[in-house]
Amino acid sequence: MGEFDLIERYFKRPAKRAVLGIGDDCALLQPPPGSHMAISSDMLVEGRHFFADVDPRTLGHKALAVNLSDLAACGAKPLAFTLALALPKIDEAWLAGFSQGLFALADQHGCELIGGDTTRGPLNICITVFGSVPAPAGKSQALLRSGAQPGDDIYVSGHLGDARLALDALRGKFHLPPALLQSARQRLEEPSPRIALGLALRGLASAAMDLSDGLVGDIQHLLKASQVGATIHTASALDRLAARKHAEWPNAGINDEAALTCVLSGGDDYELLFTAPPSTAAALQVAARQSATPIHCIGRINAAPGLQLLDENGVELPMHFTSFDHFS
Amino acid sequence: MGEFDLIERYFKRPAKRAVLGIGDDCALLQPPPGSHMAISSDMLVEGRHFFADVDPRTLGHKALAVNLSDLAACGAKPLAFTLALALPKIDEAWLAGFSQGLFALADQHGCELIGGDTTRGPLNICITVFGSVPAPAGKSQALLRSGAQPGDDIYVSGHLGDARLALDALRGKFHLPPALLQSARQRLEEPSPRIALGLALRGLASAAMDLSDGLVGDIQHLLKASQVGATIHTASALDRLAARKHAEWPNAGINDEAALTCVLSGGDDYELLFTAPPSTAAALQVAARQSATPIHCIGRINAAPGLQLLDENGVELPMHFTSFDHFS
Numbered sequence: 001m002g003e004f005d006l007i008e009r010y011f012k013r014p015a016k017r018a019v020l021g022i023g024d025d026c027a028l029l030q031p032p033p034g035s036h037m038a039i040s041s042d043m044l045v046e047g048r049h050f051f052a053d054v055d056p057r058t059l060g061h062k063a064l065a066v067n068l069s070d071l072a073a074c075g076a077k078p079l080a081f082t083l084a085l086a087l088p089k090i091d092e093a094w095l096a097g098f099s100q101g102l103f104a105l106a107d108q109h110g111c112e113l114i115g116g117d118t119t120r121g122p123l124n125i126c127i128t129v130f131g132s133v134p135a136p137a138g139k140s141q142a143l144l145r146s147g148a149q150p151g152d153d154i155y156v157s158g159h160l161g162d163a164r165l166a167l168d169a170l171r172g173k174f175h176l177p178p179a180l181l182q183s184a185r186q187r188l189e190e191p192s193p194r195i196a197l198g199l200a201l202r203g204l205a206s207a208a209m210d211l212s213d214g215l216v217g218d219i220q221h222l223l224k225a226s227q228v229g230a231t232i233h234t235a236s237a238l239d240r241l242a243a244r245k246h247a248e249w250p251n252a253g254i255n256d257e258a259a260l261t262c263v264l265s266g267g268d269d270y271e272l273l274f275t276a277p278p279s280t281a282a283a284l285q286v287a288a289r290q291s292a293t294p295i296h297c298i299g300r301i302n303a304a305p306g307l308q309l310l311d312e313n314g315v316e317l318p319m320h321f322t323s324f325d326h327f328s
Numbered sequence: 329m330g331e332f333d334l335i336e337r338y339f340k341r342p343a344k345r346a347v348l349g350i351g352d353d354c355a356l357l358q359p360p361p362g363s364h365m366a367i368s369s370d371m372l373v374e375g376r377h378f379f380a381d382v383d384p385r386t387l388g389h390k391a392l393a394v395n396l397s398d399l400a401a402c403g404a405k406p407l408a409f410t411l412a413l414a415l416p417k418i419d420e421a422w423l424a425g426f427s428q429g430l431f432a433l434a435d436q437h438g439c440e441l442i443g444g445d446t447t448r449g450p451l452n453i454c455i456t457v458f459g460s461v462p463a464p465a466g467k468s469q470a471l472l473r474s475g476a477q478p479g480d481d482i483y484v485s486g487h488l489g490d491a492r493l494a495l496d497a498l499r500g501k502f503h504l505p506p507a508l509l510q511s512a513r514q515r516l517e518e519p520s521p522r523i524a525l526g527l528a529l530r531g532l533a534s535a536a537m538d539l540s541d542g543l544v545g546d547i548q549h550l551l552k553a554s555q556v557g558a559t560i561h562t563a564s565a566l567d568r569l570a571a572r573k574h575a576e577w578p579n580a581g582i583n584d585e586a587a588l589t590c591v592l593s594g595g596d597d598y599e600l601l602f603t604a605p606p607s608t609a610a611a612l613q614v615a616a617r618q619s620a621t622p623i624h625c626i627g628r629i630n631a632a633p634g635l636q637l638l639d640e641n642g643v644e645l646p647m648h649f650t651s652f653d654h655f656s
Contacts, residue, residue: 004549019364019463023553024473025401025537026366028461031359036347038354039442041456043412045449073353084371084454114367117454121373126412126445126454128369133356135347145352209353221332225351 001090003118010099011083011113018080018114027114029080035132036140038076042066046123051170056094058189059125060101065191066212067129068109069270072198073210075143076131078111086121109195134202143201143208143274148226150303152206152275155284155295157194159242160215161259162187164266174258177248184243191270196291201274204283208274214265216319219273220307226275232299235312237263240296264309275301329418331446338427339411339441346408346442355442357408363460364468365407368398374451379498384422386517387453388429393519394540395457396437397598400526401538403471404459406439414449437523462530471529471536471602476554478631480534480603483612483623485522487570488543489587490515492594502586505576512571519598524619529602532611536602542593544647547601548635554603560627563640565591568624592637603629 001009007022015021019028031037044063046052064081071078083102106113111129133142166184169176176184194210201208207226211218215237223230238256241263243249276284281297288295302308309317329337335350343349347356359365372391374380392409399406411430434441439457461470494512497504504512522538529536535554539546543565551558566584569591571577604612609625616623630636637645 019468020470020472025398026368026404026459026470028364028366028402028468028470030364030463030466033361036356036358037365038356039408039410039458040354041410041412041444041454043414043445043447043449043452043454045414045447045452048447048449070353074356076354080367082367082369082456084369084456086371086373086452116369117371119371119373119376121371121376121452122450124371124373124414124449124452124454126369126371126452128410128412128456130367131354135358138358140347140356142348142354142356144348 006090006095006118010095013113015112015114017112021112021114029114029130032132034135036135036142038071038074038131038133038142039128040067040070041126041128043124043126054189056097057101060098061105061190063125063127064102064105065193066270067127068111068193068195069191069210069212071129071131072194073143073208073272074131074133075141075198075202075208076133077199078109078195079130079132080112080114081106081127081129083113083116084126085116085118086124087118088120088123141202143198143205145207145209145222145225148207148222148228148275148301149277150228150301152277152301153281153297154230154232154299154301155274155276155297156211156240157197157272157293157295159187160211160237160240160269160271161262161266162242163191163268164262165243167268174252174254177251180243180246180248180252183246187242188268191268193270194272194293197272197288197293200287200291204280204287205274205276208272211269211271211273212267214267215273216264216307222273223305223307229302229305229307230299231302231308231310234260234264234309234317236296236298334418334423334446338423341441343440343442345440349440349442357442357458360460362462362464364463364470366399366402366404366459366461366470367456368395369454369456370394370398371452371454382517384425385429388426389433389518391453391455392430392433393521394598395455396439396521396523397519397538397540399457399459400522401471401536401600402459402461403469403526403530403536404461405527406437406523407458407460408440408442409434409455409457411441411444412454413444413446414452415446416448416451469530471526471533473535473537473550473553476535476550476556476603476629477605478556478629480605480629481609481625482558482560482627482629483602483604483625484539484568485525485600485621485623487515488539488565488568488597488599489590489594490570491519491596492590493571495596502580502582505579508571508574508576508580511574515570516596519596521598522600522621525600525616525621528615528619532608532615533602533604536600539597539599539601540595542595543601544592544635550601551633551635557630557633557635558627559630559636559638562588562592562637562645564624564626
């Protein structure tokens with residue numbers, strides 16, 4: 001099978017919303033009038049972002065999910081994506097699984113594959129995703145990292161740290177009971193981009209970003225962009241580790257320190273971190289219900305720079321929690 | 329140096345035309361009102377698309393050039409691009425050269441880097457490029473592969489086959505005199521995307537595409553999309569090999585058969601192939617002059633399907649010229 005047969009068989013589907021889809025030199029997209037186009041790109045490399053033996057279906061899901069998560073963080077509505085794929089060889093079973101996982105998530109969000117590239121090389125998946133954000137009179141309604149104000153509450157969606165717990169278990173650092181590993185592993189391999197919440201937060205959140213490298217590292221980008229500081233209540237954050245509510249947790253033998261490391265410097269969460277003034281608290285709960293996405297307040301924005309971690313007694317924790325960096 | 333310092337030092341420049349550039353979860357782009365967004369993505373892998381020891385400056389140029397060439401083929405005006413980069417390690421001299429070559433070409437075409445990704449992994453460069461095409465009343469003026477009509481002339485821009493000649497020489501298949509190798513090598517390593525010509529061809533060309541995998545293979549995609557056939561005059565095509573005009577050519581010892589292979593199945597030309605009715609011939613020459621890009625008629629579109637190669641005596645050549653396919 002050649003390059004063009006591969007595209008034809010596994011990736012080419014008739015364009016529904018794009019003006020022109022796969023098959024020409026460029027795809028053509030018509031953004032809704034009066035909107036801005038939100039664009040993000042993520043590259044996934046074997047051995048760094050996923051294990052070589054990962055189920056290709058979940059890999060197809062995740063490769064798109066991490067990109068959609070960036071659209072969610074901006075409050076953008078998904079429109080389309082391109083896929084560039086380097087493959088060491090043509091493996092039809094792998095391609096079938098990968099494209100199945102990819103398209104299942106794409107269809108769920110009305111996000112259309114419009115083009116890309118295929119080549120031979122060490123396995124590498126690069127997706128670029130396009131969404132739209134209303135921009136009445138040229139003023140974008142996108143959620144940015146730069147709008148947090150002193151006094152704003154800090155929220156996270158869903159759960160934190162379970163992906164890292166699964167990763168550490170798969171690497172042999174922890175031994176998790178099977179049912180607990182399975183549920184944590186699903187968070188690692190099939191994250192749910194918080195698109196509906198991102199849309200519902202437009203006009204409410206003062207700043208937002210997605211959590212991909214770990215809470216403590218990620219939030220510092222938001223603090224820097226907004227020129228503010230923050231206090232995080234680590235007990236509230238720790239409470240977001242879904243594994244702690246699992247029936248098998250008491251048998252996992254993981255202490256709070258290790259659990260907190262998963263939550264604070266875990267990475268791969270793909271939840272939204274956002275800030276909003278306390279006056280919006282009731283409206284935020286409505287947005288959370290409408291988008292069927294739980295949200296939780298874990299701290300507050302300060303005027304003074306710096307990130308402060310407080311335990312349940314209000315005692316400051318040492319800042320030894322780091323974030324994932326591909327080159328550190 | 330970490331991931332974020334790397335971006336800051338080598339790739340982050342203030343957004344000039346984009347609403348929002350590098351540094352948030354998404355970039356924001358505002359396409360001109362009444363236009364369609366043209367999008368293309370190309371992935372370059374070490375060992376397949378470039379030699380490991382290639383000058384990083386020319387690699388930065390080429391990685392963007394092959395993407396801009398797709399915009400040219402659609403008659404799109406470049407706006408912006410994203411860059412996803414997997415690097416085996418941080419090599420500051422390499423990054424400085426790469427970003428210099430990249431930005432020099434980007435600035436030449438007013439095309440802005442708005443976002444992307446960096447990760448560790450086998451060297452892989454994935455660029456996604458965005459351009460605009462006027463679409464008055466929603467009708468796109470993009471040049472497509474599907475518009476060729478029987479009787480149309482077939483044109484190519486610039487030169488064909490020199491990139492392949494250089495590649496074969498670098499691989500040791502040919503021995504080329506130094507000055508000849510140098511000029512051919514520039515075609516391989518620093519192709520010039522035909523943006524100005526693409527813009528000038530709007531409303532004139534009936535179909536267009538860029539030549540990346542070799543004339544004989546590439547044109548068949550255009551013929552299939554347009555449901556037509558074609559006759560190519562191989563002597564006219566052979567005349568497009570710039571090396572044949574070089575003072576050192578007589579010392580190169582390359583026969584016409586080998587030269588024709590470079591021209592017909594060479595690849596890496598990044599010239600435009602386009603079709604137009606004979607009535608536009610004079611207007612095309614004006615477009616060529618205005619865009620400072622030579623164009624040459626090399627054949628004609630037929631109603632009957634199939635590709636016919638005729639030598640200078642009108643004798644049909646056997647179709648043993650193939651195209652580059654990453655998986656064949």
